[in-house]
Amino acid sequence: MFAVENGLQGDPRLQAISDAIRVIPHFPKTGIMFQDITTLLLDPVAFKHVVDIFVERYKHMNISLVAGVEARGFIFGPPIALAIGKVISEEYELEYGNDRLEMSVEAVKSHERALVIDDLVATGGTLSASINLLERAGAEVVECACVVGLPKFKGHCKLKGKPLYVLVEPSQLEEGLTF
Amino acid sequence: MQSIVSSHHLCLAPPPPVVSHRLVCHRLVCHRVPSIRLPNHCSTTSLRLFNCAASRESEMAAVAKVDGQDPRIPKIASSIRVIPDFPKPGIMFQDITTLLLDTEAFKDTIDIFVERYKGKGISVVAGVEARGFIFGPPIALAIGAKFVPMRKPKKLPGKVISEEYSLEYGTDKIEMHVGAVEPGERAIIIDDLIATGGTLAAAIRLLERVGVKIVECACVIELPELKGREKLGEAPLFILVTSDAA
Numbered sequence: 001m002f003a004v005e006n007g008l009q010g011d012p013r014l015q016a017i018s019d020a021i022r023v024i025p026h027f028p029k030t031g032i033m034f035q036d037i038t039t040l041l042l043d044p045v046a047f048k049h050v051v052d053i054f055v056e057r058y059k060h061m062n063i064s065l066v067a068g069v070e071a072r073g074f075i076f077g078p079p080i081a082l083a084i085g086k087v088i089s090e091e092y093e094l095e096y097g098n099d100r101l102e103m104s105v106e107a108v109k110s111h112e113r114a115l116v117i118d119d120l121v122a123t124g125g126t127l128s129a130s131i132n133l134l135e136r137a138g139a140e141v142v143e144c145a146c147v148v149g150l151p152k153f154k155g156h157c158k159l160k161g162k163p164l165y166v167l168v169e170p171s172q173l174e175e176g177l178t179f
Numbered sequence: 180m181q182s183i184v185s186s187h188h189l190c191l192a193p194p195p196p197v198v199s200h201r202l203v204c205h206r207l208v209c210h211r212v213p214s215i216r217l218p219n220h221c222s223t224t225s226l227r228l229f230n231c232a233a234s235r236e237s238e239m240a241a242v243a244k245v246d247g248q249d250p251r252i253p254k255i256a257s258s259i260r261v262i263p264d265f266p267k268p269g270i271m272f273q274d275i276t277t278l279l280l281d282t283e284a285f286k287d288t289i290d291i292f293v294e295r296y297k298g299k300g301i302s303v304v305a306g307v308e309a310r311g312f313i314f315g316p317p318i319a320l321a322i323g324a325k326f327v328p329m330r331k332p333k334k335l336p337g338k339v340i341s342e343e344y345s346l347e348y349g350t351d352k353i354e355m356h357v358g359a360v361e362p363g364e365r366a367i368i369i370d371d372l373i374a375t376g377g378t379l380a381a382a383i384r385l386l387e388r389v390g391v392k393i394v395e396c397a398c399v400i401e402l403p404e405l406k407g408r409e410k411l412g413e414a415p416l417f418i419l420v421t422s423d424a425a
Contacts (some may be wrong), residue, residue, distance in 0.1 A: 038328060041316070041327070042325045063338075074312040075328070078313050078317050081282075082289060
């Protein structure tokens with residue numbers, strides 16, 4: 001579900017967020033239009049909008065744990081966790097295996113209500129693995145949250161039965177810019 | 180040698196409430212607990228006293244003044260777990276994940292850094308991958324600065340500048356996006372821990388090459404036996420907790 005579908009239609013913060021994200025064509029390989037959130041982080045106002053919108057949504061959902069996926073999830077997770085007064089657990093992607101994710105077993109107690117955060121959702125593979133890890137440790141995943149998501153995640157699309165909340169669709173490449 | 184300064188800012192406004200929705204518990208799992216020393220040579224040069232109505236604040240001022248120690252630091256220190264022989268035998272790994280699981284300790288950590296750097300004209304918070312990404316952004320947001328990730332090679336998608344640094348065996352590189360910072364900006368560099376100082380020294384060189392002034396390097400933990408400070412040149416270092424390396 002996108003923010004615009006859930007009460008934030010016309011919210012100027014979403015446009016500011018979208019405008020702050022840079023597109024890098026053909027990274028990491030040909031054909032991929034990479035959504036670069038580092039330019040968002042250079043814009044304190046837009047970065048704060050991202051955190052504010054997530055905090056507004058999750059403040060009253062009784063979340064006890066924010067799980068951030070390495071490494072860009074580490075950037076968005078902690079500010080959200082601090083604002084809603086929750087603890088943070090980290091999940092690590094192993095360098096040599098794209099499909100492995102690790103989490104400290106002691107980080108999660110049974111019956112925690114967890115939020116998973118990452119910068120972007122494309123295939124949903126990483127988030128699905130995160131959900132698996134947290135459920136194996138006994139947590140209940142309440143929702144997955146991403147700054148950017150492909151349009152296919154509109155509506156009530158779920159990942160492993162869990163709802164997904166996305167702020168903006170991928171930004172488009174502007175003509176004439178070089179990187 | 181730079182001295183460790185702990186700064187205390189007391190103000191008329193009451194501190195924001197810490198809302199904890201769950202009971203905080205420490206899960207310290209160690210075979211041996213090496214000493215975690217608290218900095219004991221803190222100066223109170225930044226201590227400002229206002230006429231506070233709240234007696235709690237004046238009690239805090241008295242404690243801080245008596246031993247020069249920010250009262251939040253012992254809790255932060257005790258929330259850090261030490262894992263012996265990780266990643267290899269003889270290394271006492273300083274695991275800050277337990278600090279992150281302690282809502283109050285993490286908030287206090289960020290608050291101490293924010294109090295120190297707010298209102299000092301710092302426009303850049305540079306965070307070293309990956310645990311610098313955990314501490315840097317909340318600080319950047321609170322002081323209204325940019326957050327600039329400094330990453331391992333090939334992670335940043337746009338044009339980058341790189342700086343090489345030495346490892347025990349071989350070298351590694353740290354990278355930053357071209358155009359992320361501008362000459363004349365004032366920056367702090369954040370990482371969770373300083374050991375040999377190689378990474379931080381490379382981050383300093385990278386930023387200075389593009390004309391940025393390094394106001395300070397800030398870490399939660401220092402391993403002083405590894406003498407990382409000596410690699411930082413003119414840049415001051417601010418630390419919350421020191422620990423024996425082995």
